[in-house]
Ligand SMILES: Nc1ncnc2c1ncn2[C@@H]1O[C@H](COP(=O)(O)OP(=O)(O)OP(=O)(O)O)[C@@H](O)[C@H]1O
C-alpha cells in the first residue's frame with residue numbers, strides 16, 4: 001500500500017499542490033520556509049487527523065482562507081481508496097473514505113500507516129525513559145488487542161492508589177486494596193513489553209547489519225516484575241516508601257528500555273548524529289516488526305533527515321529504506337544526490353517546493 005497521489009489546498013503556505021508520488025523514494029527539495037514540512041504535515045493530517053507540529057488545526061489553514069482540504073489516493077496491486085479530510089476555521093472537520101463519511105480513526109491508520117522520522121528522533125535515545133515507554137506502548141496498541149484495556153486498568157489503579165495512600169494508608173501491606181490489580185495488570189504489561197522489545201531488538205540487529213553500522217546496539221526492557229508474584233514482592237518492598245510519598249514507585253510506569261551501544265548505556269556515550277542513526281534504525285526495526293505482524297508496510301516520512309548525518313551514513317540509510325520496500329517521502333534543503341547518493345538518483349522522484357508551489361522534476 002502506498003500513497004499514489006496527494007492533493008493539498010489552503011494548507012499553511014500552500015495554495016494548491018498536486019503530486020503524483022512514486023511507490024519508492026520521493027524527495028521534496030527546497031529552501032527554508034518553502035513548504036516542505038507542510039506537505040509532510042498534510043500527509044500526517046490525512047492519515048492521523050492531526051499535525052505532528054501543533055494540536056491547533058486552525059494554524060494549518062492558510063492565512064486568509066476559511067478551509068483546508070487534503071486528499072490522497074492510496075493504492076496497492078489489489079485495490080485503491082480515496083481519503084479526504086477538510087478542516088474549517090469555524091471548527092467543522094470532515095473525514096471521508098471513498099466519498100463516505102468515516103470517523104473511525106483506525107480505518108485511516110489501516111489504509112495509510114505512517115512511520116515518521118522527525119528532526120527530534122534522536123530524543124528516543126537521548127531523553128528520559130518516558131519517550132521509550134510510549135514508543136513501545138504505541139506499537140503494542142497496534143498489535144495486541146487487549147493491551148489498551150490492561151494499560152487503562154493499571155493507570156486507574158495507580159491513580160486510585162495515590163489518593164488512598166494520601167488519606168488512609170494502613171500499616172499492613174496485605175490490606176492495600178490496589179496492589180492485587182497493580183501486580184496482575186503490571187505483570188501483564190511488563191511481559192507484553194518484554195516480548196515486544198525482544199522482537200524489536202532482533203529487527204534492529206538485522207537493520208544495523210544491512211546498514212553496515214560500525215557499532216553494535218542492544219535493546220532490553222527492564223525495571224518491573226514479569227510475573228504477578230515478582231510484582232507483588234516489589235510492591236511489598238516499596239510499601240513504606242510509597243506511603244511516605246503517596247505514590248507507587250515500582251511497576252511498568254517506571255520501567256525503561258535500556259539501549260546499549262557496544263555494551264555501554266547509549267545516553268552516556270553517543271553523539272547527536274549517532275543518536276539519530278540509532279533511533280532511526282530502531283524506528284525502521286519497529287516498522288519491520290509491525291509489518292511482520294500486520295502485513296502492512298508503513299509510508300515513511302522523513303523530515304530534514306540529512307542534517308547531522310554524514311554522506312555515507314545517509315546513503316546507507318536510504319539503501320536500507322529501499323530494501324525494506326517502503327514508500328518514502330523525505331524533505332531536504334540539499335541537492336537530492338547528497339541525500340540518496342548518485343546511484344539512487346535515477347530511481348528517486350524529485351519535487352521542487354518553492355514559496356508553497358510544487359513542481360515535479362522531469
Ligand atoms: N497558516 C499559514 N498560512 C500561511 N503560511 C503559513 C501558515 N503557517 C505557516 N506558514 C508559512 O509556511 C511556510 C512553510 O513552512 P515549512 O515549515 O513547511 O517550510 P520548510 O520548507 O519545511 O522549511 P525548512 O527547510 O526551514 O524546514 C513558512 O514560511 C511559514 O511561515
Ligand SMILES: [Mg+2]
Nearest residue numbers: 036037304331
Ligand atoms: Mg521543514
